Amino acid sequence: MKLNNANLADLPVATPSYDRAGLQGGIVHFGLGNFHRAHQAVYLDRLMNMGEGHDFAIIGAGVMPADAKARDVLAAQDFLYTVVEQSADASDPRVVGAMIDYLAPGNPGEVIARLADPATKIASLTITEGGYFINAATGHFDATHPAIAADGANPAEPKTVFGLIVAGLKARRDADQQPFTVMCCDNIPHNGVITKEAVVETARLSDAGLADWIAANVAFPNGMVDRITPATSDRERAMIREMGVDDDSPVFCEDFIQWVLEDNFPAGRPALEKAGVEFVDDVTPWELMKIRILNGGHAIIAYPAGLMDIHFVHEAMENDLVRAFLRKVENDEVIPAVPPVPNTDLQAYFAKVEERCANPKIGDTIRRLCLDGSNRQPKFIIPTIADRLAAGKSVEGLALESALWCRYCAGTTDSGAVIEPNDPNWDVLTKVAQEARENPAAWLGMTEIYGDTGKNAEFAEAFARWLAALWRDGTAATLRSYTGQ
Structure with missing residues (x-):
């Protein structure tokens, strides 16, 4: 049965208990x-099913050209879609109705008008780790990026997320209205701080006074978000049809979900604590735990598995060498570099990470975990290396992880299979990775990724040694050498 408002009552899966006609956009x-x-939409849907938060429905805002197709697909089914939560033993489908509109890309005036509307209390973002224009060498926003510079030169017709947010905030200030809160939901350390810098510095390019007003008056809460959510393919669309729903945009995900968020919403917020969000004064401990143990763990799994032609993440977790590598690096180097987290056992958290990655229902791919290493490594791996070096601790396992990433970017697996481009900077990475086979310093010399960490002699020696072993002996033998298997 086609998914739309008219058919909701007759669908053979759980559907919203609230009247969607009564929802008002607030985000x-x-x-x-x-x-x-x-993630975010599921928490809101939970709250709306409790009879609350109906004035915080989601208005999507398209920015990238690819958003147009996604918008059209969702519009054709009244912005409804199915989320299928999957444990190892069960699949639980539910229709989510928290989104009520999706503004098509290419019309900044429409987005700015919605941001300027006093009903909008929150502007939220999931634009991927690479969408924040961060210079890895400095760790700060790159206001010289051509896309940002263009918005600075023409602030009334912005084309980036940050330019649009600045224009919306300017409209609120000029109308003497309270600004909306800007809430980042991406996997970036101190994501609120990062987003604030991006918005303020984009504004400064065209209006220093506005930039100062934003810095003084707009809230940017930090948050930690977590849920493994693979891409949707024809496989998932076929699976949801077998469940009785004709949905062209379903989402399949694990049954685990977590959101820890700083409670800093001057313009108001939905009562998401009733739906399971944990509000705290400082999210940093949870953030570091998740980014280093889970996201760093994904990288530790991904590159050896990719080089050994393993397709799915759960298959990698069934491989004794990959699992032993993950456990050794996490226990010897990563977990000891994570500060204590209130009411949390780090070993229990890691055990849950292992369980989640081993879930065969998710269908998460190694290729997805390998994606965009040039943006992910500086956030998920290199800070742990830097902290351990500063403390005089070994980085053998993390140096091997870095060597595995380099070897992967050379463009072929151990079997000789070609690795299709899997990073926005793939051409550059492949060229440098191939040069690094004879000159390992070339890889660590990418200061936009490694900063000063690549200059550390101990790290450089370990990296070069492991990279040589990977080329000489292959991935499996190198993992055996490291793990003692």
Whole structure:
């Protein structure tokens, strides 16, 4: 049965208990990919099913050209979609109705008008780790990027998320209205701080006074978000049809979900604590735990598995060498570099990470975990290396992880299979990775990724040694050498 408002009552899966006609937009969201739709929107849907938060419905805002197709697909089914939560033993489908509109890309005036509307209390973002224009060498926003510079030169017709947010905030200031809160939901350390810098510095390019007003008056709460959410393919669309729903944009995800958020919403917020969000004064401990143990763990799994032609993440977890590598690096180097987290056992958290990655229902791919290493490594791996070096601790396992990433970027697996481009900077990475086979310093010399960490002699020696072993002996033998298997 086709998914739309008219058919909701007759669908053979759980559907919203609230009247969607009574919802009012209160959140403008940028980046309506699978993660947002299986995370933030699910929490809001839970709250709305409790009879609350009906004035915080989601208005999507398209920015990238590819958003047009996603918008059209969702519009054709009244912005409804199915989320299928999967444990190892069960699949639980539910229709989510928290989104009520999706503004098509290419019309900045429409987005700015929605941001300027006093009903909008929050502008939220899931634009991926690479969407924040961060210079890895400095760790700060790159206001010289051509896309940002263009918005600075023409602030009335912005084309980036940050330019649109600045224009919306300017309209609120000029109308003497309270600004909306800007809530980042991406996997970036101190994501609120990062987003604030991006918005303030984009504004400064065209209006220093506005930039100062934003810095003084707009809230940017930090948050930690977590849920494994693979991309949707024809496989998932076929699976949801077998469940009785004709949905062209379903989301399949694990049954685990977590959101820890700083409670800093001067313009108001939905009572998401009733739906399972944990509000705290400082999210940093949870953030570091998740980014280093889970996201760093994904990288530790991904590159050896990719080089050994393993397709799915759960298959990698069934491989004794990959699992032993993950456990050794996590226990010897990563977990000891994570500060204590209130009311949390780090070993229990890691055990849960292992369980989640081993879930065969998710169908998460190694290729997805390998994606965009040039943006992910500086956030998920290199800070742990830097901290351990500063403390005089070994980085053998993390140096091997870095060597595995380099070897992967050379463009072929151990079997000789070609690795298709899997990073926005793939051409550059492949060229440098191939040069690094004879000159390992070339890889660590990418200061936009490694900063000063690549200059550390101990790290450089370990990296070069492991990279040589990977080329000489292959991935499996190198993992055996490291793990003692």
